[in-house]
Amino acid sequence: MKIISTPLEMQHAALAMKRGGRRIGFVPTMGFLHEGHLSLVKIARHHADVVVLSLFVNPTQFGPGEDLGRYPRDFERDRKLSEAAGVDVLFAPETAAMYAKDASVAVVEENLSRGLCGASRPTHFRGVVTVVSKLFNLCLPDVAVFGEKDAQQIRVIRRLVRDLNFPVEIISGPTIREPDGLAMSSRNVNLSPAERKQALCLRRALDRAEVLQRSGERDAARIRASMVEAVAMEPLATIDYIEIVDDETLEPVARTDRPTLVALAVKFSKTRLIDNAVLKPGT
Amino acid sequence: MKIISTPLEMQHAALAMKRGGRRIGFVPTMGFLHEGHLSLVKIARHHADVVVLSLFVNPTQFGPGEDLGRYPRDFERDRKLSEAAGVDVLFAPETAAMYAKDASVAVVEENLSRGLCGASRPTHFRGVVTVVSKLFNLCLPDVAVFGEKDAQQIRVIRRLVRDLNFPVEIISGPTIREPDGLAMSSRNVNLSPAERKQALCLRRALDRAEVLQRSGERDAARIRASMVEAVAMEPLATIDYIEIVDDETLEPVARTDRPTLVALAVKFSKTRLIDNAVLKPGT
Numbered sequence: 001m002k003i004i005s006t007p008l009e010m011q012h013a014a015l016a017m018k019r020g021g022r023r024i025g026f027v028p029t030m031g032f033l034h035e036g037h038l039s040l041v042k043i044a045r046h047h048a049d050v051v052v053l054s055l056f057v058n059p060t061q062f063g064p065g066e067d068l069g070r071y072p073r074d075f076e077r078d079r080k081l082s083e084a085a086g087v088d089v090l091f092a093p094e095t096a097a098m099y100a101k102d103a104s105v106a107v108v109e110e111n112l113s114r115g116l117c118g119a120s121r122p123t124h125f126r127g128v129v130t131v132v133s134k135l136f137n138l139c140l141p142d143v144a145v146f147g148e149k150d151a152q153q154i155r156v157i158r159r160l161v162r163d164l165n166f167p168v169e170i171i172s173g174p175t176i177r178e179p180d181g182l183a184m185s186s187r188n189v190n191l192s193p194a195e196r197k198q199a200l201c202l203r204r205a206l207d208r209a210e211v212l213q214r215s216g217e218r219d220a221a222r223i224r225a226s227m228v229e230a231v232a233m234e235p236l237a238t239i240d241y242i243e244i245v246d247d248e249t250l251e252p253v254a255r256t257d258r259p260t261l262v263a264l265a266v267k268f269s270k271t272r273l274i275d276n277a278v279l280k281p282g283t
Numbered sequence: 284m285k286i287i288s289t290p291l292e293m294q295h296a297a298l299a300m301k302r303g304g305r306r307i308g309f310v311p312t313m314g315f316l317h318e319g320h321l322s323l324v325k326i327a328r329h330h331a332d333v334v335v336l337s338l339f340v341n342p343t344q345f346g347p348g349e350d351l352g353r354y355p356r357d358f359e360r361d362r363k364l365s366e367a368a369g370v371d372v373l374f375a376p377e378t379a380a381m382y383a384k385d386a387s388v389a390v391v392e393e394n395l396s397r398g399l400c401g402a403s404r405p406t407h408f409r410g411v412v413t414v415v416s417k418l419f420n421l422c423l424p425d426v427a428v429f430g431e432k433d434a435q436q437i438r439v440i441r442r443l444v445r446d447l448n449f450p451v452e453i454i455s456g457p458t459i460r461e462p463d464g465l466a467m468s469s470r471n472v473n474l475s476p477a478e479r480k481q482a483l484c485l486r487r488a489l490d491r492a493e494v495l496q497r498s499g500e501r502d503a504a505r506i507r508a509s510m511v512e513a514v515a516m517e518p519l520a521t522i523d524y525i526e527i528v529d530d531e532t533l534e535p536v537a538r539t540d541r542p543t544l545v546a547l548a549v550k551f552s553k554t555r556l557i558d559n560a561v562l563k564p565g566t
Contacts, residue, residue, distance in 0.1 A: 011450055019304055104394035105412065105446035111387035129388065130447075133416075137448040163388035164413075165420040167294055 001083045003090045007098060007138050010091045014052070014140040022049040026141030026168075028132060031055040031092075032072040032186035033081045036176040040145040041085045043173050047143045053082050054135055055092040060099070061127030067270055072189050091139060098134065106130045107164070109156050112250050116152045116263055117274065120240050128153060129160045136166050144168050149175040149183050151263055151276040155250065175275070177203070183275045195268040198234035202266055202275040205230040205242065209262045213279045218255045220244040223262070231266055240265035240272060247278055257281045284366045286373045290381060290421050293374045297335070297423040305332040309424030309451075311415060314338040314375075315355040315469035316364045319459040323428040324368045326456050330426045336365050337418055338375040343382070344410030350553055355472050374422060381417065389413045390447070392439050395533050399435045399546055400557065403523050411436060412443045419449050427451050432458040432466050434546055434559040438533065458558070460486070466558045478551040481517035485549055485558040488513040488525065492545045496562045501538045503527040506545070514549055523548035523555060530561055540564045 004010045017024055025048025027040045037053075044051045055078055062068035075092065082090050106126055113125035136144070146154045154172050161170055176184045181203035182196075191199055205227035212223050227242050245252050247259035256279050263276040287293045300307055308331025310323045320336075327334045338361055345351035358375065365373050389409055396408035419427070429437045437455050444451055459467045464486035465479075474482055488510035495506050510525050528535050530542035539562050546559040 007448060011448065015450060018301060021302055100445065102394065103446045105390065105392045105443050107388065107390050107447070109388045111385065134446075134448045137450060140450065160388050162383065163386050163417075164390070165290060165294065165417045167298060167420060167423065 001079075001087055001090055003079070003092065005092055005094065005097075007093055007134075010052075010089075010093070010138045011140070013089065014138065017050055018140055023142045024048055024140060025051045026135070026139050026144040027051065027053045027087075028135050028144065028146075029053060029055055030057045030071065030186065031078045032074060032189070033078050034176070034184045034186060036147050036149065036173075036184040038081065038085045039176050040147060040173045041082075041087055043171055044143065044145045045086055047145075047169075047171065048141075050088045051086065052089040052091055052139045052141065053087045054139065055090065056095075056098065056131070056135075058098075058127060058131040059095055060130060061124050063121050063123055066121070067187070067190070067272075070190060070270065072186055091135075098131070107133045107160065109159055109163075112152065112159055113156050115245065115250055115252075116241060116243055117265060118152070120265065125153075125156050129156060132157060132160065133164070133166075136168055141168050143171055145171045145173055147175060148172045149185070149275065151261055151274075151278075152250065155248075183273070185273060187271050187273065190271045191268055195236050195271065198236045199266075199268060199273055201231045201234045201237055202264060202273055205264060206262060206275060206277040209244075209279065210277060213256060218257050220253050220256055220260075223256065227262070227264065231264070236268050238267045240267055284362075284370055284373055286362070286375065288375055288377065288380075290376055290417075293335075293372075293376070293421045294423070296372065297421065300333055301423055306425045307331055307423060308334045309418070309422050309427040310334065310336045310370075311418050311427065311429075312336060312338055313340045313354065313469065314361045315357060315472070316361050317459070317467045317469060319430055319432065319456075319467040321364065321368045322459050323430060323456045324365075324370055326454055327426065327428045328369060330428075330452075330454065331424075333371045334369065335372040335374055335422045335424065336370045337422065338373065339378075339381065339414070339418075341381075341410060341414040342378055343413060344407050346404050346406055349404070350470070350473070350555075353473060353553065355469055374418075381414075390416045390443065392442055392446075395435065395442055396439050398528065398533055398535075399524060399526055400548060401435070403548065408436075408439050412439060415440060415443065416447070416449075419451055424451050426454055428454045428456055430458065431455045432468070432558065434544055434557075434561075435533065438531075466556070468556060470554050470556065473554045474551055478519050478554065481519045482549075482551060482556055484514045484517045484520055485547060485556055488547060489545060489558060489560040492527075492562065493560060496539060501540050503536050503539055503543075506539065510545070510547065514547070519551050521550045523550055 025044030242264040308327030390412040525547040
């Protein structure tokens with residue numbers, strides 16, 4: 001596995017691979033890898049000749065007062081996990097090399113990114129689509145793989161690729177969960193034991209939505225109320241949002257008889273967790 | 284010469300050229316080609332194996348009330364001129380194929396694009412950097428050539444490439460002028476005979492700046508006053524702006540003892556013309 005730490009070296013390596021006719025698969029991460037990330041590497045490997053994984057805790061997608069400083073980092077651990085997973089190129093740039101002091105260009109998405117996480121984190125997706133654009137231009141992937149746990153993010157990224165015509169195919173990988181159902185996240189390590197236990201309420205709320213949908217319930221307000229109840233049972237949990245939206249437009253819906261995204265964000269002290277499920281009308 | 288009219292076909296052709304190891308040179312234009320554009324084709328040819336020229340009157344870089352509807356168009360003429368100039372691929376997409384109805388992603392530059400033309404045309408550079416990003420992703424150039432007549436634009440594009448890490452080298456070509464000194468522009472055709480004559484005041488104002496600079500004058504306000512006078516002599520001319528700014532930051536300067544950009548925009552009824560010169564301290 002090759003380790004690259006400067007943007008220019010990454011771009012030169014990617015250009016050489018392209019010229020050699022090799023398909024590049026790309027998995028962008030903020031590091032502190034878990035099974036979720038590694039499952040994306042497997043998908044990338046399946047669709048490409050070379051797999052590039054980036055490790056970059058992107059400061060511009062964190063708002064003031066968010067957990068940029070507390071975001072877990074362990075390069076040595078990530079290096080070993082990447083190598084074992086069969087990553088070919090590990091791209092781990094420094095922040096100063098990624099952003100000039102007088103950087104003045106950004107990419108913005110002004111529709112899908114407004115609600116859900118975008119409502120609580122108003123500059124988050126600007127940071128995400130900007131850094132993803134930069135990483136695409138540096139790693140030159142034919143295919144890039146993102147996790148479905150970040151439901152809004154993958155929809156925003158698909159829109160980015162469509163609207164700016166990036167020559168990149170976007171593939172999503174299913175959310176990987178702990179045995180008890182908690183969605184894997186690098187942030188889980190910041191939970192206290194009591195918070196870790198109560199964090200199951202996210203999955204439980206989604207279970208409720210799925211059970212109601214299967215039983216024929218289509219009223220979004222009633223489904224939402226049941227989810228709110230499931231989270232409210234846990235004293236350490238604070239609801240950031242619980243939303244039921246159209247799976248394509250991300251607009252709130254009154255009824256769940258078209259494909260519907262059920263998404264929630266819950267805070268445990270300073271740790272904010274997200275999870276989601278898609279309800280299909282036939283289910 | 285191959286003519287391509289759909290974005291996807293353009294991208295596939297560009298990918299095939301890249302995989303074949305050919306260097307792509309790119310000249311983006313809004314059509315109604317003149318010697319200025321053709322000089323950029325020559326530069327592109329010098330730096331690449333294949334030259335792609337795009338013809339696209341990009342609606343998003345025109346503000347309300349600007350001359351989008353009056354912008355001159357003549358595909359057949361452009362086709363012949365491109366072929367004669369040795370263009371390999373002419374990319375002429377339809378607006379509907381370039382912008383989805385629900386397009387929601389844009390690229391923004393928030394420093395260099397604020398003053399000069401950006402002050403009179405507040406959404407112009409957002410449109411420019413967005414469409415240039417799209418065209419880069421569709422034509423996949425190794426090198427792209429822009430004219431120095433659009434002085435602010437080329438500086439904004441260089442910033443775009445730096446900040447989003449596009450794998451593209453930007454080269455500029457000098458302004459090409461009519462025998463009497465008027466900078467070539469597709470818009471010149473919209474001038475009445477009287478306006479065409481008076482349009483020489485742009486070049487005359489720049490001449491005054493250069494003469495003053497050579498004579499040792501370094502006071503920007505005095506240079507500017509002389510330029511204003513040259514334009515004000517012409518009754519059909521309305522000054523949009525005359526500015527003396529740092530060549531790198533585009534911030535207004537009080538003295539011209541570092542490389543300085545002198546730029547102006549002048550309106551003749553609905554036709555807005557621009558021109559510029561760079562003053563070097565040694566001259």
